[in-house]
Amino acid sequence: MPIRSCYNLPVKVCELGEFGLIDLLAGAVAESGGRASGQRVVLGIGDDAAAWKGEAHLELATTDTLVEGVHFTQDIGWYELGWKSLAANLSDIAAMGGVARYALVSLALPDHTEVDQVVDMYRGMARLAQEFEVAIVGGDTVSSPVVVINIAVMGSAVASQAILRRSAARSGDLVAVTGYLGSAAGGLEVLRRGLHLDYETGFFLRQAHFLPRPRLAEGQALVGRGVRAAIDISDGLVADLGQIAKASQVGARLWVDKVPLHPLLKQAFKEEALGLALSGGEDYELLFTAPEPVIAEVEGALSCPVTVVGDIIEGKAGQVELLDARGRSFPWQGRGWEHFAPA
């Protein structure tokens, strides 16, 4: 039920105050966590810090910040904004092959923000948190001229203590990705250009852009089957492959004709689809490298598509070479997303 003032007007956060807002949001996330993480929480929202029973495992932590006008615009609904903010962080834990357990949510909000909107955002977050058994245990709420959402997620490695690193790619490894690429960027283009597509296509692309699903189970399956190098595709396939190659001090080749494109993306964007896949960010699929026998085993073990898209070679650290179906150099000027990018 929307939160209304006695005049039936939407209530603004400046009317409720910081502490009233915190009480309200604590209620909205009470259902997050599920059994696995929830039962270990000793102190959630409302004290100076959150507290939970530790494990002797390898601990993981990651954080992401989303700024209004930079990472999102008014086009996105508040529910989707909450979902997507948390999904970006869970995806970072997925890229480590870890289990996500606890989240801190910090909101910087203009005074005129409607309380209903904030609650909707928390609902989106709590829905995803519940699905992946992540407990939202605390955070911070401050006023600000623009909306800034920061989430920190803590987790742990699976029992073996093994994790997926960006720096573990080795010459001779194959490069593979989960799922399909470019769909999130396609969804963004649909909005930007105001494209009218058939219902199924529009729904699929918007879903990919607004409600991405982090590949946590897949990351854990990868680490369990011996994969050691991975990154999540948040800045674009070429850029993120470059990150792995740079961190591992190797080069990489990308076979562009192998890049997996969803049929609905190809149908909607034709020749543009490949470009969206190469440099479009926010797919939150996993990119990983491993020797061929490991990749073969992984292909059968994951419930999502796994596609080999290239290989790792000796070469200039961080350099990604794009090749077409005949092995010729594929001309490509696109790049991934970088903040403060020099013109």
Added chain:
Amino acid sequence: MPIRSCYNLPVKVCELGEFGLIDLLAGAVAESGGRASGQRVVLGIGDDAAAWKGEAHLELATTDTLVEGVHFTQDIGWYELGWKSLAANLSDIAAMGGVARYALVSLALPDHTEVDQVVDMYRGMARLAQEFEVAIVGGDTVSSPVVVINIAVMGSAVASQAILRRSAARSGDLVAVTGYLGSAAGGLEVLRRGLHLDYETGFFLRQAHFLPRPRLAEGQALVGRGVRAAIDISDGLVADLGQIAKASQVGARLWVDKVPLHPLLKQAFKEEALGLALSGGEDYELLFTAPEPVIAEVEGALSCPVTVVGDIIEGKAGQVELLDARGRSFPWQGRGWEHFAPA
């Protein structure tokens, strides 16, 4: 040495780019952590998430956000801004009686921010981190119309698994504070009013405002001596005592003549000093409650002043009654800091 372009102009973050900036900042924090936390770090800045060897203790996590124009203005230097941002988080861990271990730092910065300024901010942070053996293990750097700094700090309870909670105050407890109150608010007033004070006073008050020292050792000493209820004074004495009383479902009495004021604050602000202590925030001292024998033991054990300023009573949950030296109600309309506060 300042970072300059080939024309000897300050370099802006938009010239360096996100990844260049991250590399630079990774260098600036390389010295943080010290032995205790540093040796347990498995992955620091540069992967999808930070990783460290966990402990079977109770884990703690907290986060704080500072927004330009709301929490700070251009008056503060970048070094001090970095220090203070981290100090606020460490203080939250101190208020749990815990040990701070790892920090994630998220920066949202306008494109025109000078790289030197960002490096200075990191130096301030790294200096404090080093002193308290906190390892800065990761973060996020994004562009934004205003500066927003978010820090998340992870730590753990000392071996006993005991922590200080807001909800553990009991009727009959005495209320005590560490150090002196109002000095940080005094420093802010010096700036706001452009006051000219003697060197010693000006230095002391500015230091209190810009470079607060979190009471980590003191928090650990409190928990070790049986204290169970505490909060750090970030919103003001009256407001934060109210928070403890609310969380513990009790009332509290505050004896205003007992509130510890530093001689230099009194000298500079005369009758105004008490008001600064009652409602001025950001002192980052600890406020705690315990039965009288526990307080007596604590007084001898801490290296900083400990002052009993009130007691906990049955009564309306969260209500704080202010009493003067003769036990009469002390009229006080001031309040602590609350974001989105209703007018």
